Amino acid sequence: MTDRADNPHDISAVKFDSNGLVPCIVQEWDTGEVLMLAYMNEESLHKTLETGFTWFYSRSRKELWNKGGTSGHLQKVRELRYDCDGDTLLAVVEQTGVACHTGDFTCFDNRWLSSPTGERPAFLARRER
Secondary structure, eight states: OTTTTTTTTTTTTTOOOTTTTTTEEETTTTTOOEEEEEEEHHHHHHHHHHSSSSSEEETTTTTTEEETTSSSEEEEEEEEEEOOSSSSSSEEEEOOOOOSSSSSSSSTOOOOOOOTTOOOHHHHHHHOO
């Protein structure tokens, strides 16, 4: 096991795809709600680790972007993890404002394909009151 105290920004366990990208799931730290999915390259991952705020790589614009840098809807990183294969990241964040460009709190608001039980998760029920 790597001693992260020696190099807390060691990203050697992260496996970038053939385009130099890795998907990053973004989750609200206090509710566990999934906010969005975006992609990071090596530079945006380093900027995220260095600044404590999320930075991503825009596949359409082919440039880095700081989430909330323009809107003020910043994502302060509480934890940044990688999965068992090293090919997906999880950013646990404190979301300021909304995460989705549509104005919804998450990119997954009101977009249901199925809910076998018909029940909504407790955090959604609380937010909808």
